[in-house]
Amino acid sequence: MIKLDHFALLIAVAAIVALSLWPLKSHGEGDHEEDHGDAGDGHAAAHWSYDGADGPEHWGDLSPDYTACKAGRMQSPIDIAADATGLSVGISGNDYAYQETPLSILHNGHTVQLNYAPGSSMSVEGEKYDLLQFHFHAPSEHTVGGKHYPMEAHFVHQDSHGGLAVIGVMIEEGAANAALADAWAHLPAHETAAQMVADVSVNASAVLPADGRYYHYKGSLTTPPCSEGVRWFVLSEPISMSAAQIKKFEDTAAPNARPVQPLNARLLIGSN
Numbered sequence: 369m370i371k372l373d374h375f376a377l378l379i380a381v382a383a384i385v386a387l388s389l390w391p392l393k394s395h396g397e398g399d400h401e402e403d404h405g406d407a408g409d410g411h412a413a414a415h416w417s418y419d420g421a422d423g424p425e426h427w428g429d430l431s432p433d434y435t436a437c438k439a440g441r442m443q444s445p446i447d448i449a450a451d452a453t454g455l456s457v458g459i460s461g462n463d464y465a466y467q468e469t470p471l472s473i474l475h476n477g478h479t480v481q482l483n484y485a486p487g488s489s490m491s492v493e494g495e496k497y498d499l500l501q502f503h504f505h506a507p508s509e510h511t512v513g514g515k516h517y518p519m520e521a522h523f524v525h526q527d528s529h530g531g532l533a534v535i536g537v538m539i540e541e542g543a544a545n546a547a548l549a550d551a552w553a554h555l556p557a558h559e560t561a562a563q564m565v566a567d568v569s570v571n572a573s574a575v576l577p578a579d580g581r582y583y584h585y586k587g588s589l590t591t592p593p594c595s596e597g598v599r600w601f602v603l604s605e606p607i608s609m610s611a612a613q614i615k616k617f618e619d620t621a622a623p624n625a626r627p628v629q630p631l632n633a634r635l636l637i638g639s640n
């Protein structure tokens with residue numbers, strides 16, 4: 369009888385362990401596409417990284433799915449030339465409707481990402497894009513006049529047809545970022561599935577700078593599969609983080625920036 373109880377206990381423990389592991393297993397390679405959020409095709413994606421044999425120079429050769437990384441002509445990030453100061457004064461055409469969301473934070477092996485609950489969106493020229501998640505790169509991926517910022521945040525949006533629009537926000541070292549303080553207190557140190565943090569919320573609208581003017585161009589995901597057709601809006605005003613906040617991110621995920629890509633025939637347009 370005691371033996372049976374032990375056996376039952378063992379089964380129960382095994383079941384609990386299996387259940388607790390299940391979300392990690394379901395967090396498959398598809399989720400590694402951090403700009404996209406979901407590769408969607410079900411099969412395991414090839415491993416990639418930010419240096420060495422599976423670094424950015426080789427992404428296009430790692431998998432047939434990643435061909436755009438080397439053959440694409442509209443890739444991201446890009447350098448925003450110092451003389452691309454064609455920004456006119458005034459509020460941008462993008463209309464943000466972001467709500468507070470419960471903190472759901474993950475580390476996908478490439479970046480730290482905060483998932484957004486449904487109900488927050490922005491509109492671009494009348495088209496509604498839902499905010500899916502935002503995440504970070506260090507150093508910045510876009511450069512301005514050839515110069516990196518210490519970090520860059522990407523706010524990833526999707527319209528009802530699957531089209532993507534990303535807001536890029538440069539992060540400079542300065543005052544501590546209060547809007548991200550709670551999230552940073554829960555910053556995962558290692559790769560981990562999304563954790564819901566009880567009683568903590570975050571509001572993307574508090575993270576954005578006051579000045580909504582941007583540089584706009586048509587680009588791509590900055591991670592494999594480097595899919596094109598992404599509408600990029602890189603805000604001209606940076607936000608700040610303290611040196612300690614930047615270092616905390618660097619210690620967990622940096623460097624995680626793809627080098628800038630050729631502009632080719634594209635136009636870089638300032639907001640009006």
Ligand SMILES: [Zn+2]
Binds near residue numbers: 402403503504522590
């Ligand atoms: Zn990104």
